[in-house]
Amino acid sequence: MTAAAAVAQVARAAKDAQPRLARLHREAKDAVLLAMAEALVDRADEIVAANARDLEAADAAGIAAGLRDRLALDVERVGSIAQQLRDAAALPDPVGEVMRGSVLSNGLELRQVRVPMGVIGMVYESRPNVTVDAAGLALKSGNAVVLRGGSAALHSNSALIAVLRSVLAAHDLPEDLIAGIDEHGREGVDALMRARGLVDVLIPRGGAGLIRRVVENSLVPVIETGTGTTHVLVDADADLDQAEAIVVNSKTQRVGVCNALETLLVHRDIAERALPRLAAPLAAAGVRLHADDAARAILAAAGTGAEVVPATEEDWDLEYLALELAVKVVEDLDEALEHIRAHSSGHTESILTRDLRSQQRFLSEVDSAVVMANASTRFSDGGEFGFGAEIGISTQKLHARGPMGLTELTSAKWLVVGQGQVRP
The missing domain is CATH 3.40.605.10 (Aldehyde Dehydrogenase; Chain A, domain 1)
Structure with missing residues (x-):
């Protein structure tokens, strides 16, 4: 037969x-x-x-x-x-x-x-x-x-x-x-x-x-169902204690899944404080950073010990499913939203901010299946949502x-x- x-x-x-x-x-x-x-x-x-x-x-x-x-x-x-x-x-x-x-x-x-x-x-x-x-x-x-x-x-x-x-x-x-x-x-x-x-x-x-x-x-x-080119934006008014915990959890809690973080966007106004703070625990977990020019310059000056390589255009569209993370410094919320529109697979995105206006804009304007504020992308899951389990995440x-x-x-x-x- x-x-x-x-x-x-x-x-x-x-x-x-x-x-x-x-x-x-x-x-x-x-x-x-x-x-x-x-x-x-x-x-x-x-x-x-x-x-x-x-x-x-x-x-x-x-x-x-x-x-x-x-x-x-x-x-x-x-x-x-x-x-x-x-x-x-x-x-x-x-x-x-x-x-x-x-x-x-x-x-x-x-x-x-x-x-x-x-x-x-x-x-x-x-x-x-x-x-x-x-x-x-x-x-x-x-x-x-x-x-x-x-x-x-x-x-x-x-x-x-x-x-x-x-x-x-x-x-x-x-x-x-x-x-x-x-x-x-x-x-x-x-x-x-x-x-x-x-x-x-x-x-x-x-x-x-x-x-x-x-x-x-x-x-x-x-x-x-969609692949997860998942983004987290660390906004200018982010709580860095929260941001560190959320970014590390989103990337490293389990890397081979579709809701794991793949691209980290950091607002320029907070980048010099945020990037070294975030890079250290990511490096300790074995994460290699694919960073744009601005992020590489900040990390090099800070001496975090993280492995950093230049990001290519292909990196913004990759679902690594590995201890690799694309990192980009954005001028403002508008640039972050534009980057997500251009490169997201429509799976899950999260903003880390204490600014309610930025939070509301992000939640309203990002066109993905799951859009979050101040939470790990790893919660984008049927079991976590109370569905008992999930058959997939539709994009x-x-x-x-x-x-x-x-x-x-x-x-x-x-x-x-x-x-x-x-x-x-």
């Missing part, structure tokens, strides 16, 4: 299985999620052993440190992944929620209610946690899911999916509600993108190349924008109830 035929068969099975899930009440779905969490913990050693095989191959291939961190699992991380399922179980069920309604003058009763999308296709890279997050959120929102997590995480994803499917079977639900197609490689992705009519929506999550390939080639409707403007949780995995339909009315 060809990869295209095999993926079509998987998608058809998921589509046929989904109505069973759509009929379940919240209590039944939550019971499955909690059982999945328990099974993951119980079988953590098995999952970690499978992950070790992927890590061995990744190390042999010379994978970057940030990407390796995203791939790696240990017992503690498996426990955290399981907790995401418990968190999702604790959330309200969006399915059946009445969004709006009315009674027309002719007596027709109208209700618009949330319904599952049907079958969700996920294409992502080297992130085993996404396998469980996507499956759990899909299940809670009444959707089947077809997962393509990439060859780098083949053994990890296979082990995780096997655990989740075993729980479905134990609860007398079709295992085809959760399916993986990693073994079919790039041909599998191509087949998934052509599965219009079987897959209702495709969500790519990963690097710019992966996302662009899916957006440009998919026949299935796509919700575009597009149709259907969903920002961290996507349960609600964003639903569509809507109108229910119309009459008593024999006909249209005159």
